[in-house]
Amino acid sequence: MRTLKLALAATAAFALGANARAAVNGMAGGTVTPPSGMYQQPAVAGSQPDAQAFHAGGVAACDGCHVMHNAANGVAKSTAPTSQVAPWTNVTNAYLLQGSDQSSTCLICHSGTKAPTGNQFTIADLTAGAIPTNRTPGGDFGWLRTDFNWDNSPAQRHGHNVAAADFSLTVDPNLTVAPGGTWQGGPGRKQFACSSCHDPHGRYRMQVGTAPNGIAFAGPFPGSPATLPIAASGSYGEAPTASYAVGAYRLLGGQNYTPASNSTSPFPNDPPVAVAPALYNSSEASAEVRVAYGTGMSEWCQNCHTNIHLDGYTSGVAGLRHPAGSDALLHAGQIQVYNTYVSSGVVDAAATSKYTSLVPFEQGKSATLAVLKANAVPNSIIAAGASSNVMCLSCHRAHATAFDSMVRWDQNATFLTDGVNYTNGATGSMTKVIAGTAGARTLQQTQAGYYDRPVGAGATSIGLYQRSLCNKCHGKD
Numbered sequence: 001m002r003t004l005k006l007a008l009a010a011t012a013a014f015a016l017g018a019n020a021r022a023a024v025n026g027m028a029g030g031t032v033t034p035p036s037g038m039y040q041q042p043a044v045a046g047s048q049p050d051a052q053a054f055h056a057g058g059v060a061a062c063d064g065c066h067v068m069h070n071a072a073n074g075v076a077k078s079t080a081p082t083s084q085v086a087p088w089t090n091v092t093n094a095y096l097l098q099g100s101d102q103s104s105t106c107l108i109c110h111s112g113t114k115a116p117t118g119n120q121f122t123i124a125d126l127t128a129g130a131i132p133t134n135r136t137p138g139g140d141f142g143w144l145r146t147d148f149n150w151d152n153s154p155a156q157r158h159g160h161n162v163a164a165a166d167f168s169l170t171v172d173p174n175l176t177v178a179p180g181g182t183w184q185g186g187p188g189r190k191q192f193a194c195s196s197c198h199d200p201h202g203r204y205r206m207q208v209g210t211a212p213n214g215i216a217f218a219g220p221f222p223g224s225p226a227t228l229p230i231a232a233s234g235s236y237g238e239a240p241t242a243s244y245a246v247g248a249y250r251l252l253g254g255q256n257y258t259p260a261s262n263s264t265s266p267f268p269n270d271p272p273v274a275v276a277p278a279l280y281n282s283s284e285a286s287a288e289v290r291v292a293y294g295t296g297m298s299e300w301c302q303n304c305h306t307n308i309h310l311d312g313y314t315s316g317v318a319g320l321r322h323p324a325g326s327d328a329l330l331h332a333g334q335i336q337v338y339n340t341y342v343s344s345g346v347v348d349a350a351a352t353s354k355y356t357s358l359v360p361f362e363q364g365k366s367a368t369l370a371v372l373k374a375n376a377v378p379n380s381i382i383a384a385g386a387s388s389n390v391m392c393l394s395c396h397r398a399h400a401t402a403f404d405s406m407v408r409w410d411q412n413a414t415f416l417t418d419g420v421n422y423t424n425g426a427t428g429s430m431t432k433v434i435a436g437t438a439g440a441r442t443l444q445q446t447q448a449g450y451y452d453r454p455v456g457a458g459a460t461s462i463g464l465y466q467r468s469l470c471n472k473c474h475g476k477d
Contacts, residue, residue: 056233057230057232057235065200066098067096068096094189101163102193102261106164106195106200111126112124114133121281123141123399126145127142135283135284139397139400140399140400141162145169148445152412153404158401159406160192162193162194172192178304181304181306181308182304182306183304189262190262195261196259199252202251203219204217204219204254205217205247207225207228214369217248220256221257227245228244228245232247234249235247239368254267255268255270269296273369275294275369276376277290277378288460292375298326310328329387329389335386337472337475338384344464344466344471353384355381362390363375363382415467417464421443
């Protein structure tokens, strides 16, 4: 009997160590056909390449994230090399996870240094003392480990503070409740994690519907339409059919979603509709990475940040907040400014579009997946129009940035650039260097925060003496 158990454990270990890791590494961005025997074979002939990836829009192979007997090759283990669980203690990680906690399990595959090509799936370069290398639309969690003058821009202010014990990431020591909301983390398993936002089992799906964009969401919530099988990812423009569904964008949780670790705040709102390019983890030194946002992003953020969402306002009324929502449409003057604004002091009236991924907008409720997919290509022409609206991600990145409150630019600086170079901290907001602490943000760190964009010249450049990018919509500079 013991021999049988060890054989089964060894088989599971081989599936994880040889198959899961190799399959994920070999399918960066979903562009490589997996060899026979790898996880998640193509589900639909002719579908988006991402249908071949590990998650494939829905639940993945169980032993990619869980370990059934906490043993492999006869040795009690947890896969993460720095797991907090000691071997042969008859103790397993919570929820039989491969890592010590939820985020540690995710980061087994999703952490690492961005390679010149491939490795699209890495979102956290946690190399000690190094500038984070990932350039995903959501931002690199590595910025959570970089202090810039502790009293001005401490590391925890740079993004969502996920707890990942195996990777030395901890929750925010100051903010225990979502800003402008009611979601609360807590000790142990209730700490904020990747699974607080992403449903690791991918139960939410997009199906053919009667909404203006042709989408209906289905999943484990009251009143859900009858669900169809998920045949592909919903992140790259694959459309559902009458026979099958596609997953929610980035496996985000929807209505009634609660992670097993914290069931106190079920989500009231659906995931957003958006399309990312297949090669999304790329420098923007010469070409922008365009995520085409359709609708619902701010409403989804409202699941936790309840009181920040706002579609409109009356000036001077109590509770004034910047509008951000599917009905927070750009005004005519803002549309004109957005489409002609190049940089501080530079306006091109002949321009048909000056879209920038540093200040993206949603294209509106009627934007179909086909339309969004056509726009999710480098340097695509996406002009602001009457259906365009501001959203939370117009100013913030979802994971982390080099700047406070995970804003896409340094909102504390008068100038983002100081002529031909980037503001390096000495001439910008980080002017106070405390003896014995980390210094100001360096020029190299600042440029990395802007995804390697040049200053002054080039298709993706930031202008000379550029002021706050609030001006991209408001044009006051």
